[in-house]
Amino acid sequence: MDKIRFSFVFLALSVGSLFLLSGCTQAPPAPPVSDTVSVQYLYADWCHYCQNTTMQLDLLAPSFGSRLSIERLNEADRATNSSLAKLYDDYKSSGVFGGFPTLVAHGPKGPASFVGYHEPAALKAWLCAQYVTAPQTCAGN
Numbered sequence: 673m674d675k676i677r678f679s680f681v682f683l684a685l686s687v688g689s690l691f692l693l694s695g696c697t698q699a700p701p702a703p704p705v706s707d708t709v710s711v712q713y714l715y716a717d718w719c720h721y722c723q724n725t726t727m728q729l730d731l732l733a734p735s736f737g738s739r740l741s742i743e744r745l746n747e748a749d750r751a752t753n754s755s756l757a758k759l760y761d762d763y764k765s766s767g768v769f770g771g772f773p774t775l776v777a778h779g780p781k782g783p784a785s786f787v788g789y790h791e792p793a794a795l796k797a798w799l800c801a802q803y804v805t806a807p808q809t810c811a812g813n
Contacts (some may be wrong), residue, residue, distance in 0.1 A: 706780060707739065707779075707780050707803055707805050708739045708740070708741070708779065708780075709736075709739065709740050709777050709778070709779035709780075709799070709803060710740075710741045710742075710743065710777070710778045710779065711740065711741070711742045711743070711775050711776065711777050711778075711799075712743050712745055712759075712775070712776040712778070713725075713726075713729065713742055713743065713744050713745060713773065713774075713775055714745050714747065714760065714763070714769060714773065714774040714775075714776070715744065715745070715746060715747070715772055715773045715774075716746070716747045716748065716772045716773075717746060717748055719772040719773065721772065721773055721788065721789035722772050722773040724789060725773040725775075725790075725795070726744075728792050729742055731792075732792070732795065732796055735807075735809035736799065736807050736809055737807065739807050740799065740807075745759070745760075747760065747772070763776065763785075768783075768785045769785075769787070770787040770788075771787055771788060773787075773789065774786070774788075775787075775798075777798075777799070777802045779802040779803065780802075780803065780804045781801075781802055781803070781804065784798075784801075784802060796809075796810075
């Protein structure tokens with residue numbers, strides 16, 4: 673009987689050691705942090721600076737691929753879209769929206785805003801700064 677008990681304990685310890693050696697007691701690795709950026713672009717049709725920014729975004733966005741999405745929010749739609757009107761009001765009261773154009777990034781580094789017209793290089797640098805691991809298009813910035 674003692675020999676059977678010893679064999680069972682030895683077997684249990686052996687299986688436990690194999691379990692420990694296999695790394696099964698380690699916590700699973702943390703999921704990767706999403707490194708995509710979503711930009712809300714607040715603009716007005718009548719704004720000349722917005723028209724220039726729209727052209728810049730249209731040229732820059734494809735180079736970021738699927739890691740950048742842009743939601744265009746026209747101020748003219750506030751009259752018929754109450755949730756958009758509330759978003760504009762919330763951004764204005766919190767100091768995020770200070771005029772046209774305004775870009776609000778939501779990404780791995782948290783929210784950030786970019787107000788007014790900026791040269792293409794500055795706009796690209798701001799977009800690149802929103803990433804933890806910058807897309808290839810940002811190399812050299």
